[in-house]
Amino acid sequence: MPEQDPLVERARKIEEATNSRANSVDRRPAWVGGLDRSLKLKGGLLKTYDMFTVILNKLSTVLRLIWWLVRKLFSFVGKIFRWAAYEREDGKVKLQDNGQPIFSGRQFIIRFMGMVASVWLVHIALSAVYFYSTAFEELVYTTGKQEIETGELYQFTGCTSLPCSTALANGKFYQITESWYFPYLVYPEENVFANIPQQDAACFVKGYGLYFRRMKFIHRRLQWYQNIYSVACRPYTEEEKEKAVNSGQVRPVNEESLNSSRNRT
Numbered sequence: 001m002p003e004q005d006p007l008v009e010r011a012r013k014i015e016e017a018t019n020s021r022a023n024s025v026d027r028r029p030a031w032v033g034g035l036d037r038s039l040k041l042k043g044g045l046l047k048t049y050d051m052f053t054v055i056l057n058k059l060s061t062v063l064r065l066i067w068w069l070v071r072k073l074f075s076f077v078g079k080i081f082r083w084a085a086y087e088r089e090d091g092k093v094k095l096q097d098n099g100q101p102i103f104s105g106r107q108f109i110i111r112f113m114g115m116v117a118s119v120w121l122v123h124i125a126l127s128a129v130y131f132y133s134t135a136f137e138e139l140v141y142t143t144g145k146q147e148i149e150t151g152e153l154y155q156f157t158g159c160t161s162l163p164c165s166t167a168l169a170n171g172k173f174y175q176i177t178e179s180w181y182f183p184y185l186v187y188p189e190e191n192v193f194a195n196i197p198q199q200d201a202a203c204f205v206k207g208y209g210l211y212f213r214r215m216k217f218i219h220r221r222l223q224w225y226q227n228i229y230s231v232a233c234r235p236y237t238e239e240e241k242e243k244a245v246n247s248g249q250v251r252p253v254n255e256e257s258l259n260s261s262r263n264r265t
Helices: 006-023 030-039 044-085 105-134 213-222 238-247 255-264
Strands: 136-149 153-159 171-177 201-208 226-234
Touching: 044 105, 105 201, 136 171
Parallel strands: 171 226
Antiparallel strands: 136 153, 136 201, 153 171, 201 226
């Protein structure tokens, strides 16, 4: 059997590819191709039209999904309302003489309050699980603190080891905020924030919250930091000063005391 000529085989493949493209249905309006050829854009208008069509298709898909979710939500709310508001007998809704369901205000209030209490208890339970499953204790070398929202939200920075730099892997951000649960901070500024020095202190902190050390950009982008509810601070030890002096966090000379001694002399 003679071997097939590679040139003939290549020509056959090119012809098949050309025919498949020719047989494909072009759903674009005729004016698009005509305008593109008349303006000699070399396919630029066609590419723009195709991209615009793809974007519209994706947008319509998202809108259909949102509409489906809204319909499901309203359907669920409607079922809950019918369950809570209408009287039932043997599992069926009781009807009036005109065929309309019998509304019971007392039943609706009782069941509505019961649902609110159930949701509240579930929320408390989930908050407790989150708190106790993410609770932590660690030593932090603080580098600064700031007030974000007066009386409600505060932040401070620090490191879990020395030398310290928030740009390194040991640098972290923390927040202090009011919390209705576990524990209850009525005055976060007085209870925690005021006990943290502005800088150069070793603080033993207790808090809760998830932290991804290898994905610190997530915390910074979303401003999602671990919550601190207890803090106890002390000065650096001599060994810690030796480790931190090269990082610039510990000032070897107190400028205020130096100025006061000069004034005395």
